[in-house]
Amino acid sequence: MKKPSDEQADSYGIGDLLGFGSQSVRKNYYPALQERIEELELERNRYKWLFENALHGIFQGNLRGGFLACNPAMAKICGYSGPEDLKTRVIRLREQLFCSSSEFDSLRQELLDNGSLSAREIRLRRADGAPVHVAITLLRRPDLGPEVVEAFVADITERVQSREKLMQMNADLERRVEDRTTALQDANVGLRYQIEEREKVKRELVVAVKAARDANRSKDKYLAAASHDLLQPLNAARLMVSALQESVLPAEESRMVQQVHRALEGAEDLLADLLDISKLDQKAMLPDLAMTDVAALVKGLGEEFDAVAANAGLHFRVRTIPAVVKTDQRMLTRILRNLLSNAFRYTSHGRILLALRARENALRIEVWDTGPGIEKSKLREIFTEFHQLLPQGSGGRQGAGLGLAIVERMVRVLECQIDVVSRPGRGSRFAVTLPMEATDRQHAVVPGTGSAQTFSHGFSGANILVIDNDLAVLESMKLLLERWDCTVETAPGEAAALAYLERAVRPPAAVLADYHLDNGQTGPDAIHAIRQRLGQKVPAALITADHSAEMRKKMRAQHLPVLNKPVKPNRLRALLTSLLS
Template identity: 70%
Template structure:
């Protein structure tokens, strides 16, 4: 016979545990429970669907072992047929999944230290032992085990290939840029050589014509012929200035002009420029004053001379009445070279435009001698190369002021030994001095002969070093040698001067006259202590050069 308690115990079930022991309770709560269970089942199915159909790999694993679970996407990424295939084959993540054991160890340590890693790029090993680049996000699950992790894995093969392609394109681009740069440099070098050759060819006939015209100007000509000669002289002068400007602006733009800094007596340099422009002021009927003081600077003499000469030329070009002042002023460890004029002035909104190429202050036809607009562009570039500053201020109709600021030299260099006292007077001529001219251009030889003979020189001419040596062998010894730099057959005037000095056994005073305006040639002349005069030769500079050489006669 059963005990009541036995009957009661046998009827005790899940409903009693959930508080649904009585029929009335079950009737009230069963629908709500069933609905909740169905919701949980739907959510479970949804997550299961997402897990199985996700594009990215998802897995749960033990870092000290292998996979605990994974989805089909993870199996595909690693090249396995199914998740079970992957789980069965990869039982050690360190050796069988990660391409680099060292990188796995680093990832494991970072996970233990930080608890998670986000979008870490690495490489996993596929079933065929080929690497696959992935971005992996890992999260530690210490609630499931000390080294249990869950992970999301994205196959980034396309991204890596695109990045590698981009890197390759960048390398190709850099290589092409280097090739183009080299080609451009070669082109610039070729252009420099072409410009040097073209300038030589252009300046040679211009030089001959200029010297011939100068000889004619020294002659007694009827008024009409004298006026025509003067007009030709002005035309040649303009052509010379334009060609020199074009050559200089080309070299400056190609950064082919490098400063050659030497200690310079600035007062003496500016005094020479002042004497050069005295005739310009006299011809224009303008007042020209110098306000100079002793000062030493370390500068490129040729560039600074060109800067100040261009500023003075500009001042005289646009000044029709009044005058021009060239002055110096010291301020705060710097020296200010100032050029003032009482010319047409410049509108305030045009003050910066004047430093651009081919910009003119006045339109054509407004009077005055017009330039081509390169003078101030050259000033701006040379000032920049030397590290100086240039400022301009102006009042339209009242005049302008240009200022070049440069540092003073920290110490004055020891003065150079004084030159010997001239023994030959050149006030009225050169008193029959023997001047040997070496040039491979017949027209230049003829024009130099005409001009020098008018100054009282006895002129010897030769087209080469060999001809000059032949003259010496005939007993015709020169007092001065004036040699063109580029002679025929690759020979130079320097070599000719050296050969003649060796044959004569004495350092005959000599200078090089050339159309080559390169820095290399200028430095070569300085190294050999040879004065240099650029073509087209200005008669007053040629006369000054010959005068400076003659006192050195024994």
């Protein structure tokens, strides 16, 4: 007979005694536990999906036995129908999976020592006995067993085949290179004589090139010497002739002086052209760019050519607009002077116009004439050196045919443009186009080519000190300046100039100094010494035969105006006017 307590126990049940009664096992009593169980189930399913659908082979196995688990990709790599087929048929990894037992033993020992190995290239045995190249990563799992491992396997058959193919290609290429090298060596034996001949010719060419360079250097040295040695006597002769032109002479003597003046002018122009064309061809003439008041420059050229127009009986006009451009003032002046000289040379009657015209971001300087014109087919020929289209006697003094060649080269150096249009029998128009920059007019460099006011009645006893080591230049300069009512003192060097200051009643109104003096002295040094002695900045300028850009930069830094030899009277007059004003 059951005791009441037994019946009561049966009525409660074992679950009630353990605390898992009918109500305690309801799911809603353990929501957090149930949620965690569901999460674990989802995670398990996700890893299961990854395991079964991975592209690489994954397996768990015992190094002393076979597979514990594997995925479909592993079975596919080894050539089995599925994971169960692989696990059933391969029961010994060492003998049935690995192609080399010694390789397996090496991997096993390394795994036992280190616990893992990564991306080791080995060969596994497929179901049909063929090897497959794989990269295997092994991780030891001692928590699952002393020699239980997990592995990731990638099929690298294509990579190995490509590598072997590349190695074969390299071997073939090396063999071909060896064959070709042998062929070339055989060919070189036959070419050795030709190479020796070529080397001989090369040595002869080197000698010839060196000789040509030496000749060019000699020519440059000669021209450099000529620029000073020839311009010095030309300068003295021009000043003498200019002084004679200022004198009242009989008609015949005046005509002879005029002829001498034209002859000296022709020699000066020819020498200047030869020096410039040589420098341009040697690329030795570099632009000295500075902000330049082109309007003032053009007005100065207009004043310079007014007398030429009056003598030729031509109507000459200058039209300007305010214009400042960054350019080389001397080279631009030379370009325009050559264009104007050509216009006056070949225009026997009619008009000549020098005009500035504004264009978008550019300035055009145009020279118009009513000369004989040029045929369209010959417009390019006029820019070649020593080339003249018009016959002798067709108008004006003839040159050497270098003027327009110099213009074309200087235009290239300044990176501007020149164009010409012409109608035979009607005249020509030359135009130089310069790029313009926005700048203040106050920064312009005002040219010294006659832009200052010209004194028509002399300089009224202005005391001028002239320093030059050439006595002929001193004498001719003194004679010319005295014709202009100047009081002139001359000195061959700095010491003589300082000695003059000691006895002078009044200081000079202006100093004109040659750059190269005797004993290594220079004109700027003499000017500096004079200013130091007097304690004031006496107006001064340099007169030199050195036309280089380096000289202009050096003098600009010292704020000294420069007048190049041979000195033309109208430019000297303009320079003196500027200094004395």
